[in-house]
Amino acid sequence: MSQRVDFLFLNEQDMIDAGVMNTTQCINKMEEVFKLLSDKDYRMGGKLGNSHGMVVNFPDVPEHENMPKNGPDRRFCAMPAYLGGKYRVAGCKWYGSNIENKEKGLPRSILMMTLNDADTGAPLAYMSANLLSAWRTxxxxxxxxxxxxxxxxxxxxxxxxxxxxxxxxxxxxxxxxxxxxxxxxxxxxxxxxxxxxxxxxxxxxxxxxxxxxxxxxxxxxxxxxxxxxxxxxxxxxxxxxxxxxxxxxxxxxxxxxxxxxxxxxxxxxxxxxxxxxxxxxxxxxxxxxxxxxxxxxxxxxxxxxxxxxxxxxxxxxxxxxxxxxxxxxxxxxxxxxxxPVYDVAWAYTVYQNALENNIGTKLNLWDVAYQVR
CATH class of the missing domain: 3.40.50.720 (NAD(P)-binding Rossmann-like Domain)
Structure with a gap:
């Protein structure tokens, strides 16, 4: 087995080209997710394995000068999950959000998604996730x-x-x-x-x-x-x-x-x-x-x-x-x-579409890991 680890980077245009806005396909995939939820073939974070995600909020009056101040939609959030069935893959959506972004010409939230092999944990893909998240929602x-x-x-x-x-x-x-x-x-x-x-x-x-x-x-x-x-x-x-x-x-x-x-x-x-x-x-x-x-x-x-x-x-x-x-x-x-199970399912689908159509940029994590334990 090769020790080399590569992963696919997909920017927003790559995601569009790979079908992230295919509404009909996305609805069908979300239906599959709900079947897996009913059968309990999934895991998320938290004590019961069902957490929406881990949220980083900020105080109304920060103690430190450079710390962000609380405000509408002002947070960071990590949303990890494993999804079974034909997917059998793990992933995590990470985003920062601030409603003041609109004044800068940016989306309220800026999101990225990582997909990982369920056995080794090696990254499969790192992708732009604003459209991914919007379409799965x-x-x-x-x-x-x-x-x-x-x-x-x-x-x-x-x-x-x-x-x-x-x-x-x-x-x-x-x-x-x-x-x-x-x-x-x-x-x-x-x-x-x-x-x-x-x-x-x-x-x-x-x-x-x-x-x-x-x-x-x-x-x-x-x-x-x-x-x-x-x-x-x-x-x-x-x-x-x-x-x-x-x-x-x-x-x-x-x-x-x-x-x-x-x-x-x-x-x-x-x-x-x-x-x-x-x-x-x-x-x-x-x-x-x-x-x-x-x-x-x-x-x-x-x-x-x-x-x-x-x-x-x-x-x-x-x-x-x-x-x-x-x-x-x-x-x-x-x-x-x-x-996050929604994101995992749709991200994996778009990732497979990208592989089939030679979309995205292949990046190398390492040929051989510097440390192996």
């Missing part, structure tokens, strides 16, 4: 509508028109061929206008509307994507919600707990990941640093407003262990928290 709502949306859905809406809102909406429209109207709401009007142009150029059969409030967006919608960032957490009023509506929540949102427990079917990506939060954070779990609907459910359980019996997992629905709805009029909330 967007593909999850695509899986959600495949299994949770009414098949005759006509009106799709998004709260949030940034990178995640865009990829989520593209995946939903890729999956739902019956859509006639798309509604967009974002606190930044320019973001809504940019997304409107993108949708109109790609999906010419839909009527794209920019609306002026969350209420106007939710009312009458069959599928609502919530893809907010930072401290934005829309409050969804019960009277706005159409019967049988589906919410796919990549970002934070709040619902009336009394109405929700009685009228909403909650489906999550991986409940064990939220259970892990109890070992990593303190109540209230749904906080400004990590606000997602799965953490909101943790708070409600802590407050004895609901129990875990109200929660289903999408992998169990895909594997036909449980039904998504108890009746046709049930409202469904699909709560997403982001998991």
């Amino acid at each position: 967007g593909a999850i709502p695509g899986v959600g509508v495949r299994y949770l949306a009414k098949k005759d859905a006509k009106v799709v809406s998004t709260i949030g028109a940034g990178a995640i809102g865009t990829s989520s909406l593209f995946a939903i429209l890729d999956e739902l061929k019956t859509v006639e109207v798309v509604k967009i709401y974002d606190v930044y009007q320019k973001s809504s206008e940019v997304l409107k142009e993108k949708i109109e150029s790609e999906f010419k059969h839909v009527d794209v509307q920019i609306v002026n409030s969350e209420q106007e967006l939710v009312e009458g919608s069959d599928v609502i994507s919530i893809a907010t960032a930072g401290n934005v957490s829309p409050e969804i009023k019960s009277e706005w919600i159409k019967k049988s509506a589906l919410f796919v929540t990549s970002g934070s949102a709040t619902f009336d707990p009394d109405f929700a427990v009685k009228n909403i079917q909650f489906v999550v990506d991986n409940w064990q990941m939220y259970e892990e939060v109890k070992y990593e954070d303190e109540y209230p779990y749904n906080n400004k640093e990590m606000g997602v609907v799965g953490r909101l459910l943790l708070d409600w359980i802590h407050e004895e407003k609901m129990t875990t019996e109200h929660i289903k997992e999408i992998g169990d629905i895909i594997n036909k262990k449980v039904n998504a709805r108890e009746n046709e009029d049930d409202i469904v909330v699909f709560a997403l928290g982001g998991q």
Whole structure:
């Protein structure tokens, strides 16, 4: 066996050339991931092997002069995972985030992904991960509508028109061929206008509307994507919600707990990941640093407003262990928290595409390691 270790470097253009924005393929791969989650053929970090990742935050008033100061989306995060099945590979997504990046013409978060051989730990690839992360995040709502949306859905809406809102909406429209109207709401009007142009150029059969409030967006919608960032957490009023509506929540949102427990079917990506939060954070779990609907459910359980019996997992629905709805009029909330197993699966797929098409730059780690122990 050779002691030489090489790995493939893929910059953002390489990732594009290797198909990182292939929405249909990404949705199919994420469906495979959920099957593996249901069968427990995976590992993440943390005490229970289900951690979202390790986050580095900063104080509001740093003690040291050059230390970064806390702010919206100001953090570093490492997200490691192993995924089994046909993948059988490990990886880690690492990123730094700062909402002030936008003033510098940079993305809010700048991400990189490493893939490793599951046996030796040797690197297989090091790749640009902004598009990787956005498309895998967007593909999850695509899986959600495949299994949770009414098949005759006509009106799709998004709260949030940034990178995640865009990829989520593209995946939903890729999956739902019956859509006639798309509604967009974002606190930044320019973001809504940019997304409107993108949708109109790609999906010419839909009527794209920019609306002026969350209420106007939710009312009458069959599928609502919530893809907010930072401290934005829309409050969804019960009277706005159409019967049988589906919410796919990549970002934070709040619902009336009394109405929700009685009228909403909650489906999550991986409940064990939220259970892990109890070992990593303190109540209230749904906080400004990590606000997602799965953490909101943790708070409600802590407050004895609901129990875990109200929660289903999408992998169990895909594997036909449980039904998504108890009746046709049930409202469904699909709560997403982001998991590194998604990144591993999509990164490995793009890596294989790159190898097959001779894309990327081969780099050498060593011919023979200087130290072997």
